[in-house]
Amino acid sequence: MGEIVQRRLVRKRNLEIALSKVKPHPSPKAYLEQYTIPANVASEFLYLAAYVNDDIIEKTVVDLGCGTGRLAIGAALLGAKQAVGVDIDKTAVRLASKNASSLGVKDRTSWIVADIDAIHGVFDTVIQNPPFGVQKRKADRRFLQKSLELAQRIYSLHKRENSKELAKTLTRGTRIKPAQPSVFLQRFVQRCGGKIRTAYAMIMTIPYMFKFHRKRKHEFLVSLCVIEREAE
Numbered sequence: 001m002g003e004i005v006q007r008r009l010v011r012k013r014n015l016e017i018a019l020s021k022v023k024p025h026p027s028p029k030a031y032l033e034q035y036t037i038p039a040n041v042a043s044e045f046l047y048l049a050a051y052v053n054d055d056i057i058e059k060t061v062v063d064l065g066c067g068t069g070r071l072a073i074g075a076a077l078l079g080a081k082q083a084v085g086v087d088i089d090k091t092a093v094r095l096a097s098k099n100a101s102s103l104g105v106k107d108r109t110s111w112i113v114a115d116i117d118a119i120h121g122v123f124d125t126v127i128q129n130p131p132f133g134v135q136k137r138k139a140d141r142r143f144l145q146k147s148l149e150l151a152q153r154i155y156s157l158h159k160r161e162n163s164k165e166l167a168k169t170l171t172r173g174t175r176i177k178p179a180q181p182s183v184f185l186q187r188f189v190q191r192c193g194g195k196i197r198t199a200y201a202m203i204m205t206i207p208y209m210f211k212f213h214r215k216r217k218h219e220f221l222v223s224l225c226v227i228e229r230e231a232e
């Protein structure tokens, strides 16, 4: 792909192929939960944000915990005015910047090495695949709080409880399906001044990466939450 597509519709499959070229972290750290979002999940995520909800094209977008940049780069490829990636890890951010250059979106992206708490400003949209809090409890909550300070619209990915029923539908070819997020997540977002407008379930498959992974591939259900900040 390479060129910026703006209002021209990009095929989801082409976006996925482009995003599969974003290199993952060479030495991921378990305590930061540095796994890379699979290209198929990233393309579903961004497609929904861009074409179903019009929250990417010509918008200012920030990717909190950007890792090596797959989501921010995807947003830029779809025509974001500017996509800013923030991560606490220097190696990840350096690679994100290189990935952006290789994919032809250097001028529409910027990269910051920082804790998300240090970020202030006004953006149209936050996109994030935060640490799920598996290694460090409650790690995802800080991301939700910060995202609601920065933008009106937030797309946030969270681990969800396993459900055989849901997993069965999703392995039968449906890649994304509307599904209520947990009551806990709904209440937490509400306490932070937001509301989960819609949520979708997806299957996330990541390769074996960390000592505590028991299998060659690690598969679990996630919720993609579309959140809106409520007027004060």
Ligand SMILES: C[S@@+](CC[C@H](N)C(=O)[O-])C[C@H]1O[C@@H](n2cnc3c(N)ncnc32)[C@H](O)[C@@H]1O
Residues within 6 Å of the ligand: 032, 033, 034, 035, 036, 037, 064, 065, 066, 067, 068, 069, 070, 071, 086, 087, 088, 089, 092, 114, 115, 116, 117, 128, 129, 130, 131, 132
């Ligand atoms: C699950 S990974 C997601 C990476 C990337 N967004 C993706 O989806 O491929 C979570 C990322 O959050 C970063 N991170 C964790 N805590 C952070 C913090 N307090 N501030 C900034 N980044 C953080 C990690 O370094 C890691 O890259």
